[in-house]
Amino acid sequence: MDYQEKLPLHVLSGFLGSGKTTLLKGWLAQQNLNEVALLVNEFGEVGIDHHLLNEVAPDTVLLPSGCVCCQIRGELKTALLDLFERRTRGLLPPFKQVILETTGLADPSPILSTLLHDRQLQHHFIQGTLVTLVDAEHARMQADVQPEWLAQVSAADKLLISKSDRINPSQQTLLADWLGQLNPLAQLSDTRTALNDPHSLFLLPLRSGSRQQRFRWLGACANDGYRLAPTTHSVSHPVTQTCVITLHQSLNWPAFAIWLSMLLHCHGRTVLRMKGILRVSDSSTPIVIHGVQHTLHPPVHLHDWPGELESSKLVFILRGLEADRLQQAFSRYLRAFEEP
Structure with missing residues (x-):
C-alpha cells in the first residue's frame, strides 16, 4: 500500500485535566464522522471520556485499562488492526484518519515507536500529527513535578494552550515564550484558534501542505x-x-x-x-x-x-x-x- 492509501494516526496528548476531551468534542462536532475513527485510552478501571465522546462519535473505541505508552501497546496494535479490518469489510464507514486520545500520564514516544516498528501497522498506517495540550493555569507546576509533562511537550508537532482565560495577558506571553524555548520545533497556538480552524488541527504539512x-x-x-x-x-x-x-x-x-x-x-x-x-x-x-x-x-x-x-x-x-x-x-x- 503506497503513502496516499495509508491512514494517518494522529495523537492527541496532554497532561491530566488539560482539556483533551473538551477539545476533541468541539473538533468532532465540525467533522464528517464517517471520515474519522477515534481511539480513547484512559488510565484506571473505568473509562469516562469515551462515554462523553460517544455523544458525537458513536463508534468511539475504548482501549483496555492502562496507559497506552507502556503495558498495553499490544492492545493499541490490536485495536488499530481491528478498525482497519472492519473498515475493509464495510462494517465501519471508510474513515480517512484515526485519532488517538491518550491518557494524561502517557509518554508519546513509545506510541510512535510502536507504529514505526511494527510491520503490520506500517502496511496500513502512517504517523500523523502529534498535538499536545498545555494547561495555561497549571503548566509551571506540572513541569516542576511531572516528568511526563515534558515528554508530551517536547514530542509535539503542535502545542495548544488551553484555559488561557485563567491567566492574564502578560502571563500568556511569558507562557508562550517559555513553551517556544522548550520546543521551538512545535507550532504554537491555543484551543480557541484550533476550533475556529478545525481543518488545520491535524493537518500533515510535511507531505501534503504548501x-x-x-x-x-x-x-x-x-x-x-x-x-x-x-x-x-x-x-x-x-x-x-x-x-x-x-x-x-x-x-x-x-x-x-x-x-x-x-x-x-x-x-x-x-x-x-x-x-x-x-x-x-x-x-x-x-x-x-x-x-x-x-x-x-x-x-x-x-x-x-x-x-x-x-x-x-x-x-x-x-x-x-x-x-x-x-x-x-x-x-x-x-x-x-x-x-x-
Whole structure:
C-alpha cells in the first residue's frame, strides 16, 4: 500500500485535566464522522471520556485499562488492526484518519515507536500529527513535578494552550515564550484558534501542505538566521537546550545516517526531539528527517525546498546533553566523512 492509501494516526496528548476531551468534542462536532475513527485510552478501571465522546462519535473505541505508552501497546496494535479490518469489510464507514486520545500520564514516544516498528501497522498506517495540550493555569507546576509533562511537550508537532482565560495577558506571553524555548520545533497556538480552524488541527504539512507550511514544519528555528553554530536556550523547570546546525554543503547521506543512528542509540534519552531538512549529495531534492528520543522516523523525500530554505538545517531539543558537545560531535563527523 503506497503513502496516499495509508491512514494517518494522529495523537492527541496532554497532561491530566488539560482539556483533551473538551477539545476533541468541539473538533468532532465540525467533522464528517464517517471520515474519522477515534481511539480513547484512559488510565484506571473505568473509562469516562469515551462515554462523553460517544455523544458525537458513536463508534468511539475504548482501549483496555492502562496507559497506552507502556503495558498495553499490544492492545493499541490490536485495536488499530481491528478498525482497519472492519473498515475493509464495510462494517465501519471508510474513515480517512484515526485519532488517538491518550491518557494524561502517557509518554508519546513509545506510541510512535510502536507504529514505526511494527510491520503490520506500517502496511496500513502512517504517523500523523502529534498535538499536545498545555494547561495555561497549571503548566509551571506540572513541569516542576511531572516528568511526563515534558515528554508530551517536547514530542509535539503542535502545542495548544488551553484555559488561557485563567491567566492574564502578560502571563500568556511569558507562557508562550517559555513553551517556544522548550520546543521551538512545535507550532504554537491555543484551543480557541484550533476550533475556529478545525481543518488545520491535524493537518500533515510535511507531505501534503504548501511550501510555506512545510517550511514552518521546522518551527521557530526555521527563521533563525541559518547560523553555522548552535544556539542554546536554557530555561528552568525543566532545563532544556536547543541546538541548531546549518550546513551549506551537501551531506553524504549513508555516512550521516550512521552517525545519527549512533547518536540516538547512545543519547536517545537526552535527545528529546529532532528535525531536519537536508541537502544530500545523491539527490536533487531535500530529505526530511525527524525523531523522538530513540525513535528515528523513515526519511521523506520532498519535491522541492520549502519556503526560502536552501541549506541543510538540523534542530535538536536536548536535556542532559550540552549543545556544544553535540556541535563538536557533528564537526568531528564532518571532518571524518565529508568532502572539503
